[in-house]
Amino acid sequence: MRLTNTVLACALVALPASAQFSPQAPARSSRAAKPENCAVCHGKEARELASSIHANAGIGCTDCHGGDPSSMEVATAHGKELKKLATPREALESCGGCHSDVQRMRLYGQRTDQLSLYWTSKHGERMAKDGDANVAICTSCHGVHGVLAARDTRSPVHPFNQGETCGRCHADATLMAKYGLDAKVVEQYRTSVHGRTLLEESHPAAPSCATCHGSHGAAPPRVADIAQVCGQCHSVVQSHYDASPHAAATSKGKSVQCASCHEGHAVAPPSAEMFLGDAEHHCGSCHADEKDPARAVGRELHAGVTGLARAIQETEQELRTAGGRGLFLGAEKGYLDDAKGLLVRARALTHASSTAAQTDMLNRGQAAVLQTRENLATKARIFRDRKIFTTIFGGLTLVFAVVLWMYGRTIGGGWKRGRTGSEARGDSKHAA
Numbered sequence: 001m002r003l004t005n006t007v008l009a010c011a012l013v014a015l016p017a018s019a020q021f022s023p024q025a026p027a028r029s030s031r032a033a034k035p036e037n038c039a040v041c042h043g044k045e046a047r048e049l050a051s052s053i054h055a056n057a058g059i060g061c062t063d064c065h066g067g068d069p070s071s072m073e074v075a076t077a078h079g080k081e082l083k084k085l086a087t088p089r090e091a092l093e094s095c096g097g098c099h100s101d102v103q104r105m106r107l108y109g110q111r112t113d114q115l116s117l118y119w120t121s122k123h124g125e126r127m128a129k130d131g132d133a134n135v136a137i138c139t140s141c142h143g144v145h146g147v148l149a150a151r152d153t154r155s156p157v158h159p160f161n162q163g164e165t166c167g168r169c170h171a172d173a174t175l176m177a178k179y180g181l182d183a184k185v186v187e188q189y190r191t192s193v194h195g196r197t198l199l200e201e202s203h204p205a206a207p208s209c210a211t212c213h214g215s216h217g218a219a220p221p222r223v224a225d226i227a228q229v230c231g232q233c234h235s236v237v238q239s240h241y242d243a244s245p246h247a248a249a250t251s252k253g254k255s256v257q258c259a260s261c262h263e264g265h266a267v268a269p270p271s272a273e274m275f276l277g278d279a280e281h282h283c284g285s286c287h288a289d290e291k292d293p294a295r296a297v298g299r300e301l302h303a304g305v306t307g308l309a310r311a312i313q314e315t316e317q318e319l320r321t322a323g324g325r326g327l328f329l330g331a332e333k334g335y336l337d338d339a340k341g342l343l344v345r346a347r348a349l350t351h352a353s354s355t356a357a358q359t360d361m362l363n364r365g366q367a368a369v370l371q372t373r374e375n376l377a378t379k380a381r382i383f384r385d386r387k388i389f390t391t392i393f394g395g396l397t398l399v400f401a402v403v404l405w406m407y408g409r410t411i412g413g414g415w416k417r418g419r420t421g422s423e424a425r426g427d428s429k430h431a432a
């Protein structure tokens with residue numbers, strides 16, 4: 001009796017949901033979702049599943065949980081073998097099992113390495129060791145019934161949402177303390193150049209958590225990998241770094257890499273001031289002795305980069321002033337753009353930590369600035385000469401006009417009265 005009541009109550013509450021569930025599941029031709037009575041009693045799960053990517057593939061409750069979908073009695077619907085998937089391991093094996101089925105996934109062009117990668121991740125290692133329920137499993141990152149395509153901007157694993165998804169655990173200081181992990185990484189990332197570029201400017205070229213850590217195989221990059229991780233995007237900088245004494249020291253077991261000077265998460269816009277002094281991340285923070293040859297290299301790199309930057313800035317100001325006076329300066333702006341490009345390359349070249357490598361680039365940059373200045377000077381000279389000429393010529397014309405006018409008055413009105421209209425117009429133009 002009690003059972004029938006439950007059935008009725010469930011049916012009443014969930015009927016609209018079930019109606020929504022089966023017929024509206026977006027059909028992939030023959031793979032439309034199967035009508036299942038489970039939905040009558042489990043409206044919430046059914047609605048979530050209907051809006052998930054799994055509904056597209058015709059996946060129903062029984063594909064994951066088993067049971068008898070034709071029954072309306074709890075006992076028979078669940079049967080003896082209902083898979084509750086309540087432990088992390090069961091859930092992992094359910095999601096991961098199907099996703100490593102090559103035959104099945106080939107139809108959808110999906111990769112089949114998520115579960116095997118998972119076991120190599122820090123999450124998976126811990127799970128394998130003691131079944132720790134605090135680590136991430138498939139459902140912690142993707143959700144359970146409402147799983148969406150990873151590229152869907154509403155998906156919890158979309159780059160825009162990873163900070164929040166990973167942050168549910170990684171920003172939880174109490175939880176992270178148990179593993180000796182830093183819970184500030186999420187906030188540091190959010191306010192870094194990378195976080196701001198991705199989250200505030202929606203710029204897809206900036207890295208999210210999974211870009212640097214991997215998604216299924218999530219682990220911190222090992223010392224030797226960090227340049228590779230950053231170098232995916234900053235490839236020019238990386239190539240110069242690879243030629244530096246720092247890369248050599250790193251390959252010998254010391255650790256001087258991108259993150260030593262820029263941090264992994266709190267990446268801030270760098271400045272040339274880092275070449276001077278011994279503040280955190282500055283050259284002197286490791287090369288503490290003022291007499292260390294590295295300090296002299298730092299000072300020279302600083303002088304080279306800031307010298308070129310200043311020359312560019314001053315010349316830009318001169319161009320602006322000259323432009324305000326009416327000079328047309330297309331070519332000069334072009335030369336200065338060349339100089340700016342060379343400055344960008346010279347800044348990247350500082351990563352070789354060698355002044356020799358940088359000299360050529362700085363010389364070319366200074367040459368481009370010089371070219372801009374010479375051109376500007378020539379144009380200004382021509383402009384000035386033309387102005388002098390116009391002034392003298394204008395003055396002479398005026399004098400000539402006055403002389404003509406006076407001459408006209410002297411020889412009397414008869415001359416003026418005898419002329420045609422067109423001559424009169426020519427005359428007045430001349431006078432003007």
Ligand code: HEC
Binds near residue numbers: 038040071078083
């Ligand atoms: C007649 C209503 C009804 C039908 C039909 C029904 N269920 Fe349930 N289900 C329930 C109720 C009530 C509970 C919670 C009580 C319990 O654990 O038995 C439940 C619990 C569950 C749970 C969670 C078990 C747990 O202990 O955490 C799963 C999973 C589940 N159902 C799956 C299914 C699937 C799959 C189907 C279809 C094959 C189905 N149910 C059909 C009523 C129903």
Ligand code: HEC
Binds near residue numbers: 062065086
């Ligand atoms: C793609 C696999 C998959 C499909 C399809 C699926 N489930 Fe589940 N379901 C799971 C997993 C995994 C869990 C365990 C989640 C957890 O522990 O948080 C679960 C948990 C549940 C629970 C327990 C919820 C709770 O809060 O304890 C119920 C009830 C349930 N599912 C019902 C259904 C019903 C009804 C359907 C069909 C409409 C369905 N599921 C379809 C994978 C699936």
Ligand code: HEC
Binds near residue numbers: 138139142157158
């Ligand atoms: C720590 C979070 C996390 C866990 C745990 C996780 N995923 Fe993912 N998953 C992601 C992210 C992030 C992406 C986005 C793809 C990317 O950018 O690498 C993704 C993408 C996917 C994709 C899309 C195809 C692909 O491989 O890129 C599938 C399928 C998938 N995951 C299935 C699973 C399965 C199955 C499990 C459990 C074995 C799982 N995921 C565990 C975060 C996770």
Ligand code: HEC
Binds near residue numbers: 095098147150151
């Ligand atoms: C019965 C097999 C099956 C099970 C179990 C299953 N999936 Fe899937 N999953 C699929 C298929 C098939 C697709 C492809 C659907 C498509 O591309 O239309 C898919 C797609 C996905 C995607 C989207 C991939 C992309 O293109 O971005 C994610 C994420 C995903 N599943 C995660 C999970 C998670 C998490 C679980 C466990 C809760 C799970 N899957 C359980 C079969 C399954």
Ligand code: HEC
Binds near residue numbers: 122135140
């Ligand atoms: C459900 C909670 C949870 C979620 C969600 C989660 N993690 Fe974790 N993660 C953990 C726990 C707990 C550990 C510690 C495991 C250990 O040390 O054994 C960990 C460890 C890690 C580590 C290894 C740290 C180290 O030095 O040992 C990395 C890297 C990591 N997670 C990245 C991610 C990323 C990236 C995401 C999101 C795509 C994510 N995690 C989502 C709980 C989570």
Ligand code: HEC
Binds near residue numbers: 166211212221226
């Ligand atoms: C630009 C690359 C990059 C991005 C983006 C990034 N990380 Fe990291 N992460 C690193 C590097 C490099 C390390 C190791 C060195 C260090 O700790 O700075 C690391 C270390 C970690 C660790 C171990 C910290 C510890 O205390 O040992 C965790 C956990 C972690 N990251 C999680 C995340 C999460 C969560 C996100 C997204 C909010 C994220 N990371 C984004 C590069 C990145």
Ligand code: HEC
Binds near residue numbers: 194208262270
């Ligand atoms: C997925 C691509 C990607 C990865 C991986 C990446 N970055 Fe970036 N990085 C960017 C983008 C995009 C910007 C912002 C645009 C710009 O200023 O160049 C940026 C900006 C920067 C800046 C500031 C540049 C400036 O002139 O203000 C630094 C420093 C930096 N990244 C260092 C790193 C380090 C260190 C790592 C590795 C731990 C790393 N990046 C990994 C894409 C990436």
Ligand code: HEC
Binds near residue numbers: 260270350
């Ligand atoms: C020894 C310290 C140090 C190391 C190691 C280092 N950088 Fe830098 N980086 C700097 C300094 C100092 C600047 C500022 C240069 C300037 O402003 O003139 C800088 C500037 C940058 C810039 C902005 C200028 C540009 O060229 O776009 C990026 C991006 C960058 N670094 C990325 C990286 C990456 C990626 C790595 C690893 C391959 C790395 N850095 C390794 C010290 C370092």
Ligand code: HEC
Binds near residue numbers: 274275281282284294
């Ligand atoms: C994180 C520590 C660290 C930082 C920061 C650092 N260095 Fe180094 N540097 C080293 C190590 C380690 C070596 C390898 C030689 C050694 O063991 O003393 C080295 C070697 C050098 C060398 C080769 C010197 C020689 O005697 O062979 C130069 C040049 C150099 N660094 C310049 C710089 C400059 C310029 C900066 C600032 C942009 C800088 N370093 C920042 C750690 C650092």
